[in-house]
Amino acid sequence: MKKLLSLGIIAIMITTFWACSEDPAADNRVTITGIPATASIDNLGTLAPVAVTIEALDGLTTLSITKGTEVFDSKAYAGETSASYEFTYTANAADEDKNLVFTFIATDKDGDTETVTHVLTVGAAPEPIPNAVRTGIISANETWTNDRIWEIAGRVIVKDQVTLTIQEGTIIKGREGSGSLASALIIARGAKLMAKGTAEKPIVFTSILDNIQVGEKAGTNLSETNTGLWGGLIVLGKATVSVAGGETQIEGIPADIVEGKYGGGTSPVDNDNSGELTYISIRHGGTLIGANNEINGLTLGGVGSGTKIENIEVVGNEDDGIEFFGGTVNLTNGLVWAQKDDGYDIDQAYSGTISNIIYIAGAESDHGMEIDGAEGTVSRGFTIQNGTFKGMTGEYADFRDKARGTVKDLYFFNYKKADDIELDADGSVDPADASKKLSDNPGVSDNFKGSGFGFTGALVLTGLEFNSTVTDDASLQTLSAIFGDKWSKDSFLAGDTRLAADATAQAAANKATFESNNSMVTSATKTKGADKTKFTWTYANAKGKLSDF
Incomplete structure (x- = not known):
């Protein structure tokens, strides 16, 4: 019996051993x-x-x-x-x-x-901060912050010795109104605008009708075709302006507004400093203030070279995109899109440098450039260089009024067969002798030639490239068709004793000069133009308008 019990115990132990040996390994968590x-x-x-x-x-x-x-x-x-x-x-x-x-x-x-x-x-979104409204005179330093919308109601004028600072990413909306009620921000002589946006947070000037909100770069309800909804941005300085007396009232501001004067008078300050303007987009401006008198997107009157202006965009302006009235300030990285008059406009012997610019014509645009010269005794030259111009309507450029300066290393495309560059003649009547016509054109033609009757200085057009494909004709464009010197006998200045044959010969010589210094290209062979990588921040780029640049 004991033996059987021992055997049973052994069997149970063996069974238990085998059962344990078949259990899976313990899982690790x-x-x-x-x-x-x-x-x-x-x-x-x-x-x-x-x-x-x-x-x-x-x-x-x-x-x-x-x-x-x-x-x-x-x-x-x-x-x-x-x-x-x-x-x-x-x-x-x-x-x-x-x-x-x-x-x-x-x-x-x-x-x-x-x-x-x-x-x-x-968390829930905070209640939006109410818009801040500015009107009239700013007589003490102040800062416009990017946590709210700022409204311009009528003319807002920053007085002499006052600085207006605008933070990066700030949105400024101009109210509706025309004539005396037109909304515009005016930086008077001696004042400063410190408006330093960034590529990530540009400063936007637009219309009160734009539904853009704080923190956004663009609204959704307006396009480049919406123009003249408010005024614009006007900066005035003390640099040299070629007008009688060296100072005058800025275009777009009534004569009774004393802060509308610009230029340094008899003692100009060419290195005058009106502040810093960087990464700014100006949209939907140019409202009428009188018959055929609109405000430009950005107006620069007598602004000095001590002012920094870089990375500026103007979109959908009723008048010119950017206009320079005299002054010495430089512009780098400028873009104008779909203005209704001229893209870049120069007057009164502006003598700064405009570099790396883009122009995109709209359905109602006029010239890509309109260049006028001196209106007073001071005669100076400007420089425009490294730009790309895309046409649609309007023409390449118009040079008038004894214009002098250098235009170089630009590329033009998407123009029509009849579009041209003109040394213009207006055929106006000589007030001293109604039987004679006079024009500013001989000064333009003579300056292009390099010498002539009563004028000195030069107008140089060199290194320009024109795409030979046009949008309305199967035949290719030519340099001869693009350039036109409009000087003729009817546009002689009073006292000019040259003959009609002289005008004809000079126009032909000028055309030959133009053809020898510039060239026709294709999109594959072009070597000139703007660096479009500098414009990735723009509204135009966001809308795909730089895809073929």
Whole structure:
């Protein structure tokens, strides 16, 4: 009996041993630590990075993270037993006042998982700050901040010795109105505008009708065809202006507004400093203030070289895009799109340098450039260089009024067969003798030639490239067809004793000079033009208008 009992005990022990030896190995848990169950951020805010640790002794394979039902992120692993993950999130407008559920699932090689849920609460949007309205005179330094919309109601004038600072990303809206009620920001002589936008946060001047909001770069309800909805930006200085007495009233501002004067008079200051204007987009301006008298997008009157003007865009202006009335200021990286008069306009012996510019004509645009010269005794020359001009309507350029300066290294395309560059003749009547006609043109023609009756200086057009394909004719364009010297016997100045044959010969010689210094190209062979990478920040680029530049 004892023997049988011993055998039974042995059998039970053997059975137990075999049963134990067939059990699977114990599973090792997957763990996720570091992520809190809940957190909260402000509307449009960012959750500070959270360090998450994932561990699996059997070796990690994946980490998947969902936001609600959508995949937020995923990671693959190669059997690591421990890994780190940095979790952060920036809320967008759709997240406002919501609880966002993030689910973290880690899996190991054995298929074991660990699931952790994180609820991120996003706050409600704050009530918008009411628009700030400015009208009349600014007589003390002030700053326009980017946390609200600023409205210009009528003329807003920054007085002499006062500085207006505008933060990057600020939106300024001009109210409707014309004539004496036209809205415009005017920087008077001796005042400063410190408007320093950035490529990421440009300063935008636009119409009160534009639905653009704080933090945005563009609205959705207006286009480049909406023009004349408010005035514009006017900067005035003390540099040399070629007019009688060296100073005058700026175009677009009534004569009774004393702050509308520009120029240094008999003691000009050519290095005058009116501030800094960088990364600014000016849209939908140019309202009428009188018959055939509109405000330009950006008007620069007697502005000195101490002023910094770079990265400026003008879109959809009723009058000119950017106009220089005398002065010595330089412009770098300028863009004008869809103005209704001229793109870049020069008057009164402006003598600065305009570099790296783009012009995009609209359906009602006139010239890409309109260049006038001296109106007084001072005669100086400007420089325009490194630009690309895209036509649609209007012409390449018009030179008048004893214009002198250098235009070089520009590329023109998308023009029509009849479009041209003119040394213009207006055929006006000589007030001293109604039987005679006079014009500013002989001065333009003589300056292009380099010498002539009663004029000195030069007008140089060189290194210009014209795309030989035109938009309205199968035949190719030629340099001879593009250039026109309009001087003729009827446009002689009073006292000019030259003959009609002299005018004909000079016009022919000028055409030959133009043809020898410039060239026809294709889009594949062009070597001149603007560097369009400087304009990625612009509204025009956002609308796809630089795709063929």
